[in-house]
Amino acid sequence: MVSLALLLAALTGALSGLLIALPLWRQQRYASSGLLAGVLALACAGLYALLGTPAAVQAGSPAQSAAQDLASNAAQLRQALQADPSQTEGWILLARAEALLGNTTAAEAAWQQALTQAPDEPALLVEAAQARADADPQRHIDDTGLAWLEQARRLDPQAQRALWLIGIAQRQRGQPAAAAQTWQQLLALLDGSTAGSVREQIDIARAQAGLPPLQADQAAPANEVAAQVKVSLSVDPALAARLPADTPVFVQVRDLAGSPMPVAALRLRLEQLPLTVHLDDGNSVMPGQPLSSHTQVRVSARIAVSGSASRSEGDIETAASSIEVGSSTPLRLHLQP
The missing domain is CATH 2.60.40 (Immunoglobulin-like)
Incomplete structure (x- = not known):
């Protein structure tokens, strides 16, 4: 049985896919009709996962049929991208589909292909680093992934997800003080409950480093202003x-x-x-x-x-x-x- 999380993720993928595919169709950016067909079919497959597939294609339960449709359409899109690999949006959609299907290694490869087409996009750098960690059995952010995250931060100093993952990578490397400092930079960009959760992680990291908890009026590292x-x-x-x-x-x-x-x-x-x-x-x-x-x-x-x-x-x-x-x-x- 496909989990509820998979069904919800399928809807998210469907909406993302349609938002990408329809404007590109209007702009005629896809040189390959097969690629466009793959994108649209993949987006529709995500909707099937939540709403059920049409009766004519339901061989088993709606959820099982939807998963099969998603895999089939992912394969169609993958084949189209092999013929026309320059379409960044296609690789992004394929990466999300592979992740949805639990194919973490294939998802990582697709994100890397997207990154090859757009190497200076902070969001793609972060996604590729995350996928690389997801494909690792220990969920470890390796040096390549960390380099991508650092590049994303250089391109966009307010890239919140990059800052969060850099802090995780630093803690994985036994650098809790550095992680706390990175997350303090993130904290300055947040408010509400999210800021509270990050502050908790900062205090945990500071405790591991032998430092006192973060003071209430602290948001950014103390040396940040002096080092500007x-x-x-x-x-x-x-x-x-x-x-x-x-x-x-x-x-x-x-x-x-x-x-x-x-x-x-x-x-x-x-x-x-x-x-x-x-x-x-x-x-x-x-x-x-x-x-x-x-x-x-x-x-x-x-x-x-x-x-x-x-x-x-x-x-x-x-x-x-x-x-x-x-x-x-x-x-x-x-x-x-």
Whole structure:
């Protein structure tokens, strides 16, 4: 017998599938009619799981038939994606279907395929990391999964699920103090009962680290403000006018030694400029090497005209300027041709 949880999850999958499939159908983004058919059939299969399949296809109980339909349509979508693997939305739907069917390894593979198509999407990075842990018998977040989560946090410092999972990974690695600090950053983004649950986990982690419980007025790590780097970004109006509003803008902080790997990074959109931003340990790139471990850094900003996080020809970048970590005066960077 299929569990109630499976039935409810099937409805969620059906709604998600239809929300994805119908706009794409209207925009004719699917080059393959087989792929579109697979997406729509898979979405309908989710509805069958809750409402029962049509009488003409009910070989056994409604729940059993729905599960069979879901598996069949997942196979159809998988085959269509093999012929046209560039469809990110198809891989996302397939991943959710595989997870619904209990195929954690297949779900992980599908999320990785989606991530291959959109490597700078924070939500996909988090989903792929979660699926990778789900496929592990011990539910362990390995180094690859943790790297994806850290990347998601760099791209979106307020990615709540990424912060939560990073804290879990840190506790799994015997780093309760680091987990508590990460969850304090998460706590500052929450309210209500969710904040209360996270605070409980923070206190458990702090106790494991030999630290006192979190005080009532504490929300973020005590050293977060002191370890900030403030950057005031502006852009030439003529330049901004000729580029798409959602063009990525990257702020990168490097050590004075000139290491190619940033100490911290932040992703913005061109339409957000001018803007003053604050980078702190939550934007650190390398675990174990937080921004707060540096006294002085060099900061630059780059408009990624190509849309890629990696430097590409045609990108527009400022010169790197030095600033003391914790300075109350923001570093001014102006992007111009």
